[in-house]
Amino acid sequence: MDANDAHDVTLAQARDESAFRRLVERHSRGVFQLAFRLTGNEPDAEDVVQEAFLKAYKELRCFEARSSFRTWVHRITVNCAYDLLRQRPRHKAESLDAAADEGAQGGGIEPEADDTSRPDRLAFGVEIEGRVRAALDLLTPTERTAFVLRHFEGRSLEEIGETLGLRTGATKHSIFRGVQKMRRALAPVVGRPASVRGQASCSAGL
């Protein structure tokens, strides 16, 4: 664990608020980034950030420093976001195209100023962004969490399984289904539709 974190954790465990404040200030942006990827929108991400640090403060005495403070608080963040995703009604778009249009129109990030000189590229980028958002909204809470943790956070299957209470096989399957849905959603704008697999033979062997 980072030396500053270790020192501040020890003080914060003795209820030194200024030490906990330093931990919050140091890790808030990373926690927000993770929360945003898991929830997909800023208000929910902000709620998760707040809840995660409050929980961390309450449970700090149980923290045994076997992992870093960052890993620990990120795990709490994942749990908070996962709970929120499970409570939230899932997006029911009539079609991925409609959902992508919605995604492209709302909740998106304003484009960078220098991109406006390339309208075709901008439109393409916005369309992809909309489709990615739409596809993420179509994933189940488990698929979304597993996918985000594997793809963006690079967590191991064991770690993801432990967080979500899944066996390794189920964890793999959740990630796979998440990726599969992303591929289907993005097929019209990126790459080609997945071919029929597992039935044809080829000479390469395995």
Next chain:
Amino acid sequence: MNHLTEEQLVLYHYGDTGDGVDAASIEEHLHLCGLCQADFDDLRHTLQAVDSLPVPDRPDNYGSEVWARIQPSLDGDAETWWGRLQSSLTPRRLVLAGGVAVLVVAAFVGGSVLSRRQPTAPVAAPAANPQTASADPEQVRERILLVAVGDHLERSQMALVELVNSPSGATVDISDERERARDLVTENRLYRQTALTTGEPGVASVLDDLERVLVEVANSPSTLTAAEFSTVRKRIEQQGIIFKVRVFGDRVRERETRSVVNAGVRG
């Protein structure tokens, strides 16, 4: 031999393997099989596109903002519950929360007292005792809650309308709206919880939607850039929350009127 399955390609991409197939075998297969290699390239392109999804940036002082939000709620050992309550509620918020609490308590106590009295009323001749007949505890409870929620929705609607209609310049000062939103969030939570416990899921659902917007406004910086303000405004408009609150507020008012009329008819 079969081609690689999509699941095998996904696992291989992330450095995981399974079903007794090791990474070296998959690599070798990809080297020899153009179809699978093409499919794997396609998978990588897709996941690269996913990487392009931006995460909104947060200012350098974001950590301090988060701290300011959570600090009043920290469960300090040395502090008593009363001390924490005092520090978390401003005088204005205390008045508001108190008002809401009085209404909610009045709704429950009024209903309970009347519930206890009701069995003593003459069952065979309700018309002979109009006061008792008109004072159905459920109706009293409903009426008090409806009046309170109706007022709350009206105030929330006004606050949001004023916010979206704020004159926009290079920067927009929303400190007043933010303060109002904070007060409304406090009230909203109480009403939402009351609506849930009194079996009003429709009311609770609208209040839940409203709370998300109010929390966002309450947590915004007091001064927004034109772009930030435009984003907040766009989000409020896209969610249709003002329209939803207006329509639901009207419905609540109608129910409130019907409730009074029914009581009057029986009385």
